[in-house]
């Protein structure tokens with residue numbers, strides 16, 4: 574093995590460095606190291622064990638007292654940890670607490686230990702779901718269930734968090750790799766099918782009341798109605814993010830259990846409880862034919878992401894609802910149902926944009942009610958609460 578070494582201004586070799594986790598530096602005594610060498614910095618980045626197969630082979634670990642490999646990179650397991658050499662030259666190791674290091678910039682805003690207990694069930698791993706999952710992983714969410722039946726294709730790439738190296742695999746697998754690339758210790762369970770078919774065992778294992786949120790990202794009202802019911806069953810919160818034509822606008826809905834809040838079906842599933850004005854703008858979702866049209870509706874990533882980001886902020890607020898040290902961004906300001914627009918120009922949105930006064934408007938005053946058709950538990954909770962109050 575040979576490497577290109579970076580030079581300083583005087584043409585001298587810049588010292589080489591190994592980046593490695595403390596766990597591996599102190600704990601790994603045998604086996605092989607994988608990672609990447611960067612010739613512009615002289616850094617060997619040793620990948621964490623969980624994702625080591627994504628790196629290049631660097632070397633086998635040699636027992637204490639071994640001589641360094643005169644031909645290339647070597648690691649020797651001395652009593653106090655690994656020592657590194659490039660040929661015969663010692664290479665300095667910079668170790669880091671992997672987990673602390675990854676989330677150090679969230680400090681004082683998000684509590685890493687609190688976030689690590691949280692679980693997000695992502696229902697639909699397309700442009701919306703992939704962004705939600707990535708942002709939640711960055712916020713420190715430690716457990717994910719990914720649910721999507723689709724394969725990643727080239728036409729997804731202009732709006733998806735995954736790239737060419739993932740095309741041809743299930744979106745859930747591709748996204749899992751991305752999440753582990755942010756936090757290798759994240760627990761990810763995948764289901765390559767639609768939510769209605771998801772294994773109950775997966776949800777039973779992953780969903781803990783008060784720590785779990787179901788996120789409806791499938792742009793499909795039927796899935797959202799179903800998902801909210803499943804969330805209620807697990808005592809989990811639910812939030813959905815849906816789009817209008819060309820993503821000129823979108824809607825965000827959430828339900829927190831045991832609060833007497835109407836569920837998705839109550840609020841939007843049968844049109845009950847909504848103001849006529851908002852309801853009138855829901856024709857795009859009114860039947861299966863239109864649903865298919867929406868599925869292939871154009872819309873650019875930045876428009877989708879603006880609306881999705883507002884949903885993600887709400888998710889983080891909801892996950893931290895019982896955390897007294899956390900300051901919510903949006904919860905309390907945004908009601909259960911929020912409309913967000915990217916533009917108020919009819920050239921993009923058609924005449925429906927009239928409900929928006931200006932671009933990037935986030936509505937805060939839409940109130941939803943209990944519908945007549947809901948047989949869900951949310952009504953039951955409301956009734957039992959009312960009975961308890963008597």
Ligand SMILES: [Zn+2]
Nearest residue numbers: 836839947951
């Ligand atoms: Zn309901």
